[in-house]
Amino acid sequence: MTVVIVIAVLLVIVTGVQLLKIAELRAKSKGENIWEVKEKDGKFQASLMIVFLIAYMAYFFWQIYAWGDRVLPEPASEHGVPYDFLLNLTLGIISSVFVLTHIFLLYFAYKYAYSAKRKAYHFAHSNKLELIWTIVPSLALTVLILFGLNNWNKIMKPVPAETEHVLLELTGQQFTWTARYAGEDKKLGRSHVTLIEGANATGVDATDEFAKDDKIVKGEFHLPVNVPVQFVFRSIDIIHSAYMPHFRSQMNCVPGVKTQFNFVPTKTTAEMREITGNKDFNYILLCNKICGAAHYNMQMDIVVESKEDYEKWLAEQKSFVE
Amino acid sequence: MSTHHHHHEDFLFKYIFSTDHKMISKQFLITGFTMGFIGLVMSTLFRLQLGWPGESFEMVELLMGSWQENGIMAPDKYLALVTMHGTIMVFFLLTAGLSGTFSNLLIPLQIGARDMASGFLNMLSYWFFFLSSVLMLISLFVEGGAASAGWTIYPPLSALPQAIPGSGAGMTLWLFSMAIFIVSSLLGSLNYIVTIFNMRTKGMSMTRLPLTIWAFLFTAIIGVLSFPVLLSAALLLVMDRMFGTSFYLSDIYIGGQVLDHAGGSPILFEHLFWFLGHPEVYIVLLPALGITSEIISTMARKPIFGYRAMIGSMMAIGFLSFIVWGHHMFVTGMNPFLGAVFTFTTLLIAIPSAVKVFNYITTLWKGNIVYSPATLFSVGLVSTFITGGVTGLVLGNSALDINVHDTYFVVGHFHIVMGLSAIFGMFAGVYHWFPKLFGRMMNNKLGNLHFWTTIASAYGVFFPMHFLGLAGVPRRYYTNSEFPLFDNMVDINEFVSTFAVIALVAQLIFMFNFIYSAFRGPRAPQNPWKGTTLEWTTPVEHIHGNWYGEIPAVYRWPYDYSKVDENGEFLYGDDYIMQTTPMGENENDGGH
Numbered sequence: 070m071t072v073v074i075v076i077a078v079l080l081v082i083v084t085g086v087q088l089l090k091i092a093e094l095r096a097k098s099k100g101e102n103i104w105e106v107k108e109k110d111g112k113f114q115a116s117l118m119i120v121f122l123i124a125y126m127a128y129f130f131w132q133i134y135a136w137g138d139r140v141l142p143e144p145a146s147e148h149g150v151p152y153d154f155l156l157n158l159t160l161g162i163i164s165s166v167f168v169l170t171h172i173f174l175l176y177f178a179y180k181y182a183y184s185a186k187r188k189a190y191h192f193a194h195s196n197k198l199e200l201i202w203t204i205v206p207s208l209a210l211t212v213l214i215l216f217g218l219n220n221w222n223k224i225m226k227p228v229p230a231e232t233e234h235v236l237l238e239l240t241g242q243q244f245t246w247t248a249r250y251a252g253e254d255k256k257l258g259r260s261h262v263t264l265i266e267g268a269n270a271t272g273v274d275a276t277d278e279f280a281k282d283d284k285i286v287k288g289e290f291h292l293p294v295n296v297p298v299q300f301v302f303r304s305i306d307i308i309h310s311a312y313m314p315h316f317r318s319q320m321n322c323v324p325g326v327k328t329q330f331n332f333v334p335t336k337t338t339a340e341m342r343e344i345t346g347n348k349d350f351n352y353i354l355l356c357n358k359i360c361g362a363a364h365y366n367m368q369m370d371i372v373v374e375s376k377e378d379y380e381k382w383l384a385e386q387k388s389f390v391e
Numbered sequence: 392m393s394t395h396h397h398h399h400e401d402f403l404f405k406y407i408f409s410t411d412h413k414m415i416s417k418q419f420l421i422t423g424f425t426m427g428f429i430g431l432v433m434s435t436l437f438r439l440q441l442g443w444p445g446e447s448f449e450m451v452e453l454l455m456g457s458w459q460e461n462g463i464m465a466p467d468k469y470l471a472l473v474t475m476h477g478t479i480m481v482f483f484l485l486t487a488g489l490s491g492t493f494s495n496l497l498i499p500l501q502i503g504a505r506d507m508a509s510g511f512l513n514m515l516s517y518w519f520f521f522l523s524s525v526l527m528l529i530s531l532f533v534e535g536g537a538a539s540a541g542w543t544i545y546p547p548l549s550a551l552p553q554a555i556p557g558s559g560a561g562m563t564l565w566l567f568s569m570a571i572f573i574v575s576s577l578l579g580s581l582n583y584i585v586t587i588f589n590m591r592t593k594g595m596s597m598t599r600l601p602l603t604i605w606a607f608l609f610t611a612i613i614g615v616l617s618f619p620v621l622l623s624a625a626l627l628l629v630m631d632r633m634f635g636t637s638f639y640l641s642d643i644y645i646g647g648q649v650l651d652h653a654g655g656s657p658i659l660f661e662h663l664f665w666f667l668g669h670p671e672v673y674i675v676l677l678p679a680l681g682i683t684s685e686i687i688s689t690m691a692r693k694p695i696f697g698y699r700a701m702i703g704s705m706m707a708i709g710f711l712s713f714i715v716w717g718h719h720m721f722v723t724g725m726n727p728f729l730g731a732v733f734t735f736t737t738l739l740i741a742i743p744s745a746v747k748v749f750n751y752i753t754t755l756w757k758g759n760i761v762y763s764p765a766t767l768f769s770v771g772l773v774s775t776f777i778t779g780g781v782t783g784l785v786l787g788n789s790a791l792d793i794n795v796h797d798t799y800f801v802v803g804h805f806h807i808v809m810g811l812s813a814i815f816g817m818f819a820g821v822y823h824w825f826p827k828l829f830g831r832m833m834n835n836k837l838g839n840l841h842f843w844t845t846i847a848s849a850y851g852v853f854f855p856m857h858f859l860g861l862a863g864v865p866r867r868y869y870t871n872s873e874f875p876l877f878d879n880m881v882d883i884n885e886f887v888s889t890f891a892v893i894a895l896v897a898q899l900i901f902m903f904n905f906i907y908s909a910f911r912g913p914r915a916p917q918n919p920w921k922g923t924t925l926e927w928t929t930p931v932e933h934i935h936g937n938w939y940g941e942i943p944a945v946y947r948w949p950y951d952y953s954k955v956d957e958n959g960e961f962l963y964g965d966d967y968i969m970q971t972t973p974m975g976e977n978e979n980d981g982g983h
Binding site for chain 2: 082085086089090092093102103104105106110111114115117118121125128129132136137139140141152155156159160162163164166167170171173174175177178181182183184187188189190191192193194195198199202203206207210213214216217218220221222224225226242243261262263265272302305306307308310312314315317318319320321323324325326327328329349351353355356357358359360361362363364365366368
C-alpha cells in the first residue's frame with residue numbers, strides 16, 4: 070500500500086513538472102512570457118471574484134440557516150437577557166459590516182480588472198473620505214462600548230450581603246468539581262490545601278465554627294430559581310474555569326486566589342426542557358481552561374428548581390461535620 | 392561597505408554562514424515554511440481526532456508513533472499537538488518566517504542600502520532561530536512528550552510534570568527554545584530599526600518609504616519592546632520549575648501531596664505573557680499588512696489610498712497593542728474596573744483597522760488591477776482581515792467575552808484575523824518577490840489554483856467555528872463526545888475536519904510550485920510587475936552590495952502609478968514612475 074502511494078505521488082510530481090515545461094515551451098514558441106498576466110486570464114480571475122462573493126455570502130447565510138438553531142438557547146439567568154441583546158446587536162452590526170464591505174471589495178476587484186484600454190485613476194488621498202470612515206466606526210463603537218460597560222458593571226457587582234441569596238463555593242481540581250453551600254450561618258468556613266485529607270477533598274477547616282454547617286456535594290448541585298447565587302471559585306491545583314454557558318457565566322478558578330461571580334437563575338431545569346424540546350436537557354458546569362489530559366471531561370450537572378424543592382434537596386444533604 | 396567586490400566564497404560561507412541579507416532572507420523563508428508545514432500537519436492530525444473521535448486513522452498511526460494506539464491519539468498527546476501547533480505557527484512561521492524573510496529581503500533593497508547595519512548580527516539572528524527551531528522539534532521526542540499546556544503555557548499546568556507529562560522535559564526544552572528564539576528576534580529587530588533609520592539612500596525621506604518598510608519598522612519596535620517581557624516571564628517560570636521559587640505558584644495540592652510553593656500567583660504570569668502576547672498579534676499582522684498594501688497598489692496600478700493614514704493607523708495599532716493585553720484576562724477575576732478600561736482600549740483598535748480596510752478598498756476602486764497570485768492573496772487578506780476582525784468586537788467587549796471566552800468562537804476569530812491574514816500576506820509576498828528571492832518566476836496558474844483552494848478550504852475550516860463557539864463548545868477539548876449537549880455538533884466538526892484535509896492538500900500545490908520554480912522556473916526580468924521601488928532597480932542575480940556602481944538616489948514617493956498630465960496622458964509615457972526618476976518641472980510631488 071505504502072509503495073503504491075509513494076509511486077503515485079512520484080508520478081504526480083513528474084507529470085506536473087512535464088506539464089509545466091510544456092506550458093513554458095508553448096509560451097516561448099508564441100514569443101510570450103509565461104509569467105506575464107494576460108488580459109484574458111486577469112478577466113477570468115476577476116470574474117472568479119464575483120463567484121467568490123456570491124458563494125461566500127451564500128455560505129454565510131446557509132450556515133445561519135443550517136446551524137443557527139444550534140447555538141445556546143435563550144438565557145437562563147437574569148443578566149443573560151441584556152447579554153443576549155447586546156450579543157445580537159453586535160452580531161447584527163458586524164454581519165452588516167461584513168456583508169457590505171465584502172460587496173464593495175469583491176465588486177471592485179471584479180469591475181476594475183486590467184484592460185489595456187483603460188487607465189487607473191491616480192487618487193492618492195481625500196481628507197473628507199478618510200474623516201468619514203474614521204468617524205462612522207467611532208460612533209458605532211461608542212454605542213457598543215457604552216452598552217458593554219453598562220452591562221459589565223452590573224454583571225460584576227457582587228450580591229449585597231443584605232439581599233437574600235445562596236452562597237456557593239465551587240472548587241476545581243483535576244478533573245472534578247466540588248460544590249460547597251454556606252449552610253445556615255450563610256458563611257463559608259475557612260479552607261486551605263494543607264488540610265486536604267481523605268474525604269475532606271477540598272481542605273475545609275473543621276475547627277472553624279462557620280465550617281460546621283457547610284454542605285459539600287459532588288456530581289450535581291441545585292439552585293433555587295429567581296434567587297441570586299453568589300459564587301466563590303477556588304482551585305486546589307491547576308487553573309480551571311467554571312463555565313456555565315446557559316447562564317452566560319464564566320470565571321477562572323485560580324490556585325491561591327479566590328474569584329467570584331453571581332447570577333440569578335430564572336428558568337428551572339423543567340422549564341428549559343420544555344423550551345429546548347429536549348426532555349433529557351441538563352444545565353452543566355464545564356471546565357473551560359486547559360487543565361490536563363482529561364480536561365475534555367470535567368463536568369458537573371446543575372439542577373434549577375423551585376425554592377421549595379431546592380430547600381428540600383439541601384436538607385437531605387449532609388453537613389460537613391456529619 | 393560602499394564597494395562591492397566579488398571574492399570567491401566557498402559553499403560554507405555563501406549558503407550557511409552568510410552575512411548577506413538576501414541569503415539570510417531565504418534561510419528564514421525556508422526554515423519558516425518547513426516549520427509551518429510541520430505545524431499544518433499537526434493541525435490536520437488533531438482535526439482528524441476532532442472530526443471523527445475515537446476512529447482509527449492510518450495517517451495518525453504512520454506519523455505519531457508511540458503517541459497513538461491503533462491509530463487513535465492519546466488525550467495528553469492531543470494537547471501536545473495543539474500546543475506545538477500554536478507555538479510553531481505563531482512564532483516560527485508567522486513571526487520569524489514572515490518578518491525574518493521580508494524584513495531581511497526588502498529593507499536594504501527598498502531603502503537603498505548595501506546590506507543590513509550589521510551583517511554579523513543578522514547571521515546570528517538566523518542561527519539562533521535555527522537552533523531554537525531544532526530544540527523545539529527535539530522536544531517532540533523527549534520523555535513525557537512535548538509541552539502540552541497550550542501555546543500560552545499558563546502555570547501551574549506548565550510548571551508541574553505531575554499535572555501533565557508534557558510539563559517535564561518537553562516544557563524545559565520549550566522554554567529554552569523560546570529564550571533563544573527571543574534573542575534571535577531581538578537581534579533581528581534591532582538590526583531592522585538601525586538600518587531603516589540610518590542607512591536610507593539619498594532622497595529617501597521617511598515619507599518616501601514604501602509601506603512595507605513602515606510596517607517592518609513598527610513590527611521591529613513592537614518586538615523590541617515586548618519580547619523581553621516574555622523572556623522574563625519564561626525565566627521566572629524556569630526558576631519556579633527548577634529552583635523551587637514561587638513566582639507563579641501557591642496553595643497547590645496535586646498527586647496526593649501539598650507543594651511547598653506559597654505566595655505566588657499564576658495571574659502574574661498571564662499579565663507578563665499577554666504583555667508580549669497581544670503585541671505579538673501585530674508583530675504577526677503588520678508585516679502582512681505592509682506587504683499587501685505595497686502589492687495592491689502596484690498591481691492596481693494606483694497609488695495606495697491614504698498613505699499617511701495607513702502609516703498613522705499602523706502607528707495607532709502598534710501603540711494600542713501595548714495597552715489591551717488585559718482583554719485576554721477578562722474572566723481571571725481581575726478588578727472589573729480594569730476590565731472596563733481594557734474593553735475601551737481594545738475596541739478603539741477597530742478604528743484604525745477600519746481605516747485600513749476602507750483605504751484598501753478605495754485603492755482597488757477605479758484601479759486597473761493585474762491579477763497575479765500575489766494580487767489574489769492580497770485581496771484575500773482584506774477579506775480575512777474583515778471577516779476575522781469584526782468578531783473582535785464581540786471578544787473585546789468584556790460584557791460579551793464572559794460567555795464566548797475560550798470557546799471555538801475565539802479559535803475562529805484569531806485564526807482568520809491573525810493566522811489567515813498573516814499567511815496570506817506571506818504567500819502574497821513570496822509570489823510577488825520570488826524574482827528577487829530566486830531570480831526566477833513562479834507559475835501563475837498553479838498560484839491561482841493555490842489561492843482559490845486555500846481560501847475556500849480556510850473559510851470551510853474556520854467560519855463554522857463561530858457557531859460552535861456560540862453553542863458553548865470549549866476549545867482544547869480532545870473530543871466533544873462526553874457532553875450530550877454537544878451531540879448535535881458532530882456534523883459541524885466533520886465538516887471542519889474535511890476542509891482541514893483539503894487545506895493541507897492545497898498547500899502541496901504551493902510546495903510543488905515553490906520548489907519547481909526555485910530551480911527550474913523561467914528566468915525573471917528585472918522588473919516583472921512594473922514596480923516603482925528600488926528593489927526593481929537591482930540586478931536579477933544576487934550580488935554583494937545589491938547595486939553595481941552607485942546606489943541610486945530617490946526623488947519621489949513610491950506610489951506614482953498612473954500619473955497623468957493635463958491632457959490625460961501618462962507622465963513619462965508609462966503607468967508607473969520609478970522612485971529614481973527626478974521630479975519634472977511642473978510636477979506635483981503630493982507633499983512627499
